[in-house]
Amino acid sequence: MSEVGIALIAAGSALAGSLVTGWFSRSAARMMLLDQRRVRGLEQRRQSYLRFLEAVEVRLLTRWTGEGQGSDRFELQRALGAVLLEGPSEVVRAAREMERRLRGEGTPDGLEGAREEFVRAARRALAGDLDGV
Secondary structure, eight states: OOHHHHHHHHHHHHHHHHHHHHHHHHHHHHHHHHHHHHHHHHHHHHHHHHHHHHHHHHHHHHHHHSOOOTHHHHHHHHHHHHHHHHOOHHHHHHHHHHHHHHHTTOOHHHHHHHHHHHHHHHHHHHHHHHHHO
């Protein structure tokens, strides 16, 4: 084989190796971006659940102590809206039930039970999302 033939084979091998490496690098980068997007979404969902739970706690304290601000009800509605957007349906149902009980004359045990159910639903939703990450 001539020197030119050997040089062409070597150049072709180097080019093929570069293409394969580039392909795998691109695929790995795409997977990393998808994972980062999923983690950001999970954090946003967690923050929505936390804001709702904080607003619930403020409303419960207001109810039990008689102290609070008029804007507390609006904070609860805003936090509920975020939960409605984030989902999933199990968490939305638990949040709506909690909000319904806060509007009504729910007993302390009923309110605590509704709060605990929201926390359980939120934890299940977040754990399910983590399984997919």
